[in-house]
Amino acid sequence: MVEKYKSQYGSGIDALTYLGxxxxxxxxxxxxxxxxxxxxxxxxxxxxxxTAVHYPKREKQFDVLWILxxxxxxxxxxxxxxxxxxASISSAVSxxxxxxxxxxxxxxxxxxxxxxxxxxxxxxxxxxxxxHPLRKDYDILLQDKEWVQINLGIESGQ
Amino acid sequence: xxxxxxxxxxxxxxxxxxxxxxDKPYLDSNELIINxxxxxxxxxxxLRVILKLDGEKVLGTECVIGYLHRGVExxxxxxxxxxxxxxxxxxxxxxxxxxxxxxxxxxEKLMNVEAPARAQYIRVILTELNRxxxxxxxxxxxxxxxxxxxxxxxxxxxxxxxxxxxEKYCGARLTTHAFRIGGCQYExxxxxxxxxxxxxxxxxxxxxxxxxxxxxxxxxxxxxxxxGVISAKDAIALGVTGPVLRASGVKWxxxxxxxxxxxxxxxxxxxxxxxxxxxxxxxxxMMEMRQSMRIIEQAVGGIPEGPIMxxxxxxxxxxVGEIYHSIEAPKGELGYFIVxxxxxxxxxxxxxxxxxxxxxxxDIMVRGALVADxxxxxxxIDIVLGEVDR
Numbered sequence: 418m419v420e421k422y423k424s425q426y427g428s429g430i431d432a433l434t435y436l437g438x439x440x441x442x443x444x445x446x447x448x449x450x451x452x453x454x455x456x457x458x459x460x461x462x463x464x465x466x467x468t469a470v471h472y473p474k475r476e477k478q479f480d481v482l483w484i485l486x487x488x489x490x491x492x493x494x495x496x497x498x499x500x501x502x503x504a505s506i507s508s509a510v511s512x513x514x515x516x517x518x519x520x521x522x523x524x525x526x527x528x529x530x531x532x533x534x535x536x537x538x539x540x541x542x543x544x545x546x547x548x549h550p551l552r553k554d555y556d557i558l559l560q561d562k563e564w565v566q567i568n569l570g571i572e573s574g575q
Numbered sequence: 576x577x578x579x580x581x582x583x584x585x586x587x588x589x590x591x592x593x594x595x596x597x598d599k600p601y602l603d604s605n606e607l608i609i610n611x612x613x614x615x616x617x618x619x620x621x622l623r624v625i626l627k628l629d630g631e632k633v634l635g636t637e638c639v640i641g642y643l644h645r646g647v648e649x650x651x652x653x654x655x656x657x658x659x660x661x662x663x664x665x666x667x668x669x670x671x672x673x674x675x676x677x678x679x680x681x682x683e684k685l686m687n688v689e690a691p692a693r694a695q696y697i698r699v700i701l702t703e704l705n706r707x708x709x710x711x712x713x714x715x716x717x718x719x720x721x722x723x724x725x726x727x728x729x730x731x732x733x734x735x736x737x738x739x740x741x742e743k744y745c746g747a748r749l750t751t752h753a754f755r756i757g758g759c760q761y762e763x764x765x766x767x768x769x770x771x772x773x774x775x776x777x778x779x780x781x782x783x784x785x786x787x788x789x790x791x792x793x794x795x796x797x798x799x800x801x802x803g804v805i806s807a808k809d810a811i812a813l814g815v816t817g818p819v820l821r822a823s824g825v826k827w828x829x830x831x832x833x834x835x836x837x838x839x840x841x842x843x844x845x846x847x848x849x850x851x852x853x854x855x856x857x858x859x860x861m862m863e864m865r866q867s868m869r870i871i872e873q874a875v876g877g878i879p880e881g882p883i884m885x886x887x888x889x890x891x892x893x894x895v896g897e898i899y900h901s902i903e904a905p906k907g908e909l910g911y912f913i914v915x916x917x918x919x920x921x922x923x924x925x926x927x928x929x930x931x932x933x934x935x936x937x938d939i940m941v942r943g944a945l946v947a948d949x950x951x952x953x954x955x956i957d958i959v960l961g962e963v964d965r
Contacts, residue, residue, distance in 0.1 A: 515814030515935060
C-alpha cells in the first residue's frame with residue numbers, strides 16, 4: 418500500500434513502525450488528499466482519533482495525528498504530519514464526520530486551525546478562555562492571576 | 576465487509592445549528608429554542624443540550640459540554656506515569672477498572688513488558704465485573720429516565736454485590752485503582768474466587784428478572800422501539816463504538832478484533848442488534864452482561880498460580896516513542912495515545928474517550944423525534960460526563 422503512494426507522492430511520505438504499530442509520516446501538503454485516499458481506496462472508514470503534540474523547540478512545532486482503523490482489514494494506522502505554529506491544516510470533517518468534535522478539541526487545546534471545518538470553536542473550555550492549555554508554554558497560573566487582579570484587586574491568589 | 580462510508584453523501588449530523596435562520600420547510604411553524612440542562616436529571620451529569628423545536632418535534636440539537644473539564648491530559652504531563660494512574664479512574668467513574676486497564680496496558684506496551692498470567696486473569700475478572708456494574712447503572716438510570724422506576728432499585732441492589740467484591744479486593748468501591756503498571760498491586764483475598772462464583776449464581780436469575788420487567792413491557796417497547804435509530808453506515812462515519820455500534824448490526828468488539836489482556840483465551844460471543852434503535856441497544860447490553868458472566872466463569876476457574884507483578888523497574892521510564900492502545904470499555908473504544916520523551920513523566924497523554932465521540936451522534940439520532948425521545952436517546956448512548964469532559 419505504501420509503495421503505491423510512495424511512487425505517487427515521492428519523498429513526501431514515509432512509512433514507519435514502532436512497537437508493531439504502523440504509521441505514516443507525511444508532508445503537510447498531502448493531507449486532505451492522502452486521508453481521502455486512505456478512506457476511499459484502502460477502506461480506512463473509521464477515524465478513531467485526531468490529536469496533536471506540541472514540541473516548542475522544533476521549527477515546526479506541532480505534530481498533528483490521525484488514528485484510523487479499517488473494519489475490512491482489521492488494521493490500525495496513524496498518519497502524522499508536522500505544522501508550524503500559526504499554520505492551519507485541512508479539516509477532515511468532509512471525510513469522516515466524527516472529526517468535527519475531535520478537531521474542535523485540538524483547536525481548543527492547541528490553537529491549531531482546521532481549514533474547512535464547519536464550526537471551529539472551543540468545545541471543552543469556555544468561549545472567553547485565553548490560551549490553549551495543552552501547549553507546553555501555557556502558563557497555568559495566568560488565568561488565575563488575571564481573574565483575581567480584576568475581580569479581587571489583589572496581585573496574586575497563590 | 577465492504578466499506579460502508581465510501582458513499583459521498585455523508586450524514587449531515589453535527590452540522591452547526593443555525594439558531595438564527597429558520598428551517599425552510601418550517602417557515603410557518605412555531606420554532607422554539609430551549610435549553611435542556613446543564614442541571615437536568617436526565618442528562619446524567621452536567622450536559623447542556625440546546626434544542627431547536629417545532630412544537631414537540633426536534634429540528635436540531637447542539638451539545639454544550641466541558642462543565643466537568645479538569646484537564647486530565649494536562650495533569651498527566653505534570654505527573655509521573657505511576658502518579659497518573661489513579662487519575663484515569665476519575666474519567667469514566669462508572670467503569671474505573673476499565674480505564675485503569677487501558678492505561679496500564681498502554682504504558683506496559685510502551686515499556687515492552689507484560690503482566691504475568693495470574694495478573695491477567697485477575698484483570699479480566701475485575702474488568703468484566705465492572706462492565707456488568709456499568710451496564711447495571713446504565714439500565715437503572717436509563718429506565719428511570721423513561722419512567723420505569725423499579726429497575727433502578729433492582730440494578731442498584733445487585734450492583735452492590737460487585738462493589739463489595741471491589742471493596743474487599745482493593746478497599747475502594749468506585750475509583751478502584753485496582754491495577755498497576757506491570758500487573759496488580761494486590762493479591763486476591765482469601766475467598767475471592769468463591770465470592771465471584773457466588774455472584775454469578777446470584778446474578779444469573781437477576782438478569783432474567785430485569786428482562787421480565789422490561790423486555791416485553793408495552794410501555795418500554797413504545798418508548799424505545801424505533802427511537803433514536805442510527806444506521807451502521809452513519810455510526811461508522813461518526814466513529815461511534817461499543818454497544819451503540821453493535822446495536823446497528825456491526826459485529827465489532829476490540830476484545831475479538833484486536834485482542835488485549837488475555838481475552839483470546841476465553842470463549843464468548845459478540846451480541847449485535849439489527850435496527851440500531853434504543854430497544855436494540857437495550858438488548859445488546861443485556862446480552863453483553865450475560866457474555867461477561869461467561870467470561871468471568873471461565874476466568875475464575877482457571878486463575879493460574881504465580882506472581883502478580885511483572886519485571887518492572889521501580890522508576891518507570893519508558894524509552895522515547897509513542898503508542899496507541901485501546902480497549903473495549905463498557906461504553907466503546909477507550910484509547911490511550913502516549914508519547915514518551917524518555918523521562919519519568921509522559922510527554923503527552925491523549926485519551927480517546929468513547930462517550931465524547933458517541934455523544935456526537937446524538938444530533939443525528941434525535942432529529943425529527945420528540946422532546947421526550949431526547950431523554951431516551953441520551954440515556955441509551957450511555958454517556959458519563961466525567962469522561963466526555965475529562
